[in-house]
Amino acid sequence: MEQKSIPDIVVGRLPIYLRALQRMAEDNQRLTSSQELSERLGISAAQIRKDLSQFGEFGKQGTGYNIEFLVDQLRQILKVNRVWDIAVIGAGDIGSAVARYQGFSNRGFRVTMIFDIDPGKIGTHVGPFVVQDYATMSGAISEASIRVAMVAVPAMSAQRVAEDLVKAGIKAILNYAPININVPEGIYVQHTDPVTHLQRMTYYLE
């Protein structure tokens, strides 16, 4: 199933398809179609068929897609047919909320540790976790071979934290700090910031 040169924008739609398909599976639905997915997701049926066809032949003309099979395939393609442990950096409001987030289960991820630099937070509980000292982060991440981190620290600290994470072996960073962070080639970053999302919509408002 290894493929080269799939555009990242196509890769970015696969998790959206997977999420919708997993929800259908939870509702005990067995079959779907590009038309039904299109109505749920607001993406054209032609685009959905084209995206999926880049990875193989998943549907049959006239009968549509077998949901369980397509879920399995997408989980393999996205490498979430396993569970990735996550380290959360920053035990403020956002870091604590994502550490306690219930939505990771059955989707390929679980938080296993959370760190902060604030002596007032170290040792306190966040959900089932004890906040660990940032000074011990690199060792703990290396030892546990963690590859995925979520960064929820102030903007001014985010770049330094990212550099420490990369040195510790992290390959994928979801950054909640409202600043762009730069990482070496072969390391992946996604940024999430409510304000950039909101501004993208206010552009269209009167």
Added chain:
Amino acid sequence: MEQKSIPDIVVGRLPIYLRALQRMAEDNQRLTSSQELSERLGISAAQIRKDLSQFGEFGKQGTGYNIEFLVDQLRQILKVNRVWDIAVIGAGDIGSAVARYQGFSNRGFRVTMIFDIDPGKIGTHVGPFVVQDYATMSGAISEASIRVAMVAVPAMSAQRVAEDLVKAGIKAILNYAPININVPEGIYVQHTDPVTHLQRMTYYLE
């Protein structure tokens, strides 16, 4: 400054440029260049010049961009040269964290109310807000002429909440629930889900 037919993907990059430029302005920087923005953002300088040129002539060959002027222009274009009030729906971990989020100020938004359906949460405090009864939401939003909402409710409730919000006059919804929601034409939705971000990165990992 009204423009037609700017691709949404270009619109989506403007908040990223604005965020970087505002940060430079906070550091008392006066001028920048597409090259410097490119290095900060990992977007090519040619792309940045092309994106900005769709909205006007902002830079001079050889002297670059005046940061204060470009910030003003981008704030106008994105309609954040004003402050949009936000209603937050859902006072769980995520809703509470975004309601308390300090990163809205000076970026065009402020949270002004938060609602929940849980009698155990109604009347409690989230930061400076008292959680209001979901039953009173439509009236409160209409009366205050609020146009922007953030939805942080369980997936199974998100579509119904979105429909209630649209009826109350909301035009832009940032959805934290891990499910796609459908809205009528002329209403805007952005989805944010840590798992879809993470899966987009694990695709590339070994």
